[in-house]
Amino acid sequence: MTPALDNDVRDPDDPLTTKEGWRRFVDYQPEPAAVLTAEQQFALTGRQRAEHDEARREYHAELPLANTPTIRQVLGTGRLLVQLNRKQVSARRGLILSGASGTGKTTALTQLGRTHERAVRRRHPAGRHRLPVAYVTVPPAATAKMLAVEFARFYGLEFSARANMPDIVNAVCATAAHTGIELVLVDEIHNLNIATRSGAEVSDQLKYFAERLPATFVYAGIDVEDQGLFAGVRGRQIAGRFTLIASTPFAYGTSEQRTAWRSLVSTLETMLRLHHHRAGTLVSLDEYLYRRTSGMIGSLSQLVRSAAILAIEDGTEQITRELLDLIPVDYAAQRATPPAPRQRTSAPAKTAEASA
Amino acid sequence: MHSRLPIAVAPAQHETAASYVTRLATLHGMPFGELWQQVSRPRTPESQARFIAADRLAAVTGIPEEH
Numbered sequence: 222m223t224p225a226l227d228n229d230v231r232d233p234d235d236p237l238t239t240k241e242g243w244r245r246f247v248d249y250q251p252e253p254a255a256v257l258t259a260e261q262q263f264a265l266t267g268r269q270r271a272e273h274d275e276a277r278r279e280y281h282a283e284l285p286l287a288n289t290p291t292i293r294q295v296l297g298t299g300r301l302l303v304q305l306n307r308k309q310v311s312a313r314r315g316l317i318l319s320g321a322s323g324t325g326k327t328t329a330l331t332q333l334g335r336t337h338e339r340a341v342r343r344r345h346p347a348g349r350h351r352l353p354v355a356y357v358t359v360p361p362a363a364t365a366k367m368l369a370v371e372f373a374r375f376y377g378l379e380f381s382a383r384a385n386m387p388d389i390v391n392a393v394c395a396t397a398a399h400t401g402i403e404l405v406l407v408d409e410i411h412n413l414n415i416a417t418r419s420g421a422e423v424s425d426q427l428k429y430f431a432e433r434l435p436a437t438f439v440y441a442g443i444d445v446e447d448q449g450l451f452a453g454v455r456g457r458q459i460a461g462r463f464t465l466i467a468s469t470p471f472a473y474g475t476s477e478q479r480t481a482w483r484s485l486v487s488t489l490e491t492m493l494r495l496h497h498h499r500a501g502t503l504v505s506l507d508e509y510l511y512r513r514t515s516g517m518i519g520s521l522s523q524l525v526r527s528a529a530i531l532a533i534e535d536g537t538e539q540i541t542r543e544l545l546d547l548i549p550v551d552y553a554a555q556r557a558t559p560p561a562p563r564q565r566t567s568a569p570a571k572t573a574e575a576s577a
Numbered sequence: 578m579h580s581r582l583p584i585a586v587a588p589a590q591h592e593t594a595a596s597y598v599t600r601l602a603t604l605h606g607m608p609f610g611e612l613w614q615q616v617s618r619p620r621t622p623e624s625q626a627r628f629i630a631a632d633r634l635a636a637v638t639g640i641p642e643e644h
Binding site for chain 1: 580581582583584585604605606607608611614615
């Protein structure tokens with residue numbers, strides 16, 4: 222028999238919310254770009270130099286992820302819940318990741334899924350049809366049918382407009398069961414407002430999926446505790462079954478917090494592949510970087526990645542404070558930017574706390 | 578472009594198209610009519626009758642047309 226066509230021949234623009242896009246995300250292992258010596262650079266032809274620079278621009282555009290405390294907490298708790306839920310037939314426990322935009326919720330959620338799927342693949346190397354993780358997002362103003370269609374779309378199950386809800390839900394549940402579902406990731410859960418009728422129906426639909434699918438459910442959304450997700454009877458049931466992990470910006474008050482921030486900056490800096498960048502430059506700018514980004518990992522990542530690309534383009538090949546000044550950050554980080562901390566005096570601990 | 582079904586099973590030797598599509602639909606918990614709609618096309622633009630379209634079936638299953 223001829224093997225099925227490779228999934229890689231599919232549209233490269235498949236989003237993460239399809240099995241093809243998800244598989245590509247799980248498979249992807251970025252290779253660090255090479256840093257050449259001066260002699261090696263000199264030996265390059267113009268074309269080779271352009272290719273080398275382009276490879277490094279691409280590498281910096283998707284700089285590998287730093288393992289933040291939130292990611293570690295989500296991975297630890299999430300994988301533990303999967304283990305605990307494996308033999309449960311109902312009332313499985315779940316996880317909710319809540320926090321402001323730019324604090325790395327989606328990154329943590331998808332890393333949990335990626336880590337789990339890779340672990341399952343190691344356990345079942347021959348499981349060609351196995352899809353242990355499903356990733357969906359709650360569409361804005363979602364209805365229960367829209368949510369069911371999102372699940373169906375992930376699996377590649379197409380339905381005509383006249384298809385009814387039970388048909389779609391049954392197909393999703395049958396396919397998920399046949400492909401070994403273990404973990405369901407639901408992002409943008411803040412789009413669900415259980416105070417409205419359609420929002421309540423979506424919540425009920427999610428609960429129905431959670432009852433029928435032998436999987437652990439993990440939700441992520443913006444400040445979900447303030448959006449009423451835990452209000453009312455439905456909310457109390459969610460609160461009783463789900464562990465909440467807060468995804469917060471990094472703080473810069475205590476020495477431990479500053480050390481954690483510096484460690485993150487240092488990790489990002491070690492990933493840079495710039496020819497003239499001096500190690501330790503970014504770490505020495507930790508306070509400046511904190512003020513620019515308000516401790517939000519998404520903003521920090523954007524700032525450093527943008528600076529690296531600009532440094533390659535303008536040939537300076539190093540990130541400096543002057544270069545960073547040229548790069549605008551997102552509005553949320555800009556708005557939240559705290560004033561420059563006062564100069565430290567003879568009482569550094571107190572001064573640091575005052576600037577937090 | 579049609580989405581590909583996640584469970585790719587090949588047709589059995591001499592299996593009819595209708596039987597194969599039924600088997601695929603059952604495996605994915607789908608009503609036969611929904612899957613048939615995806616893997617067939619009308620004989621003529623005005624026709625109600627549909628026949629299996631090998632290219633569509635290949636796209637949905639990921640198994641090349643010659644099978």
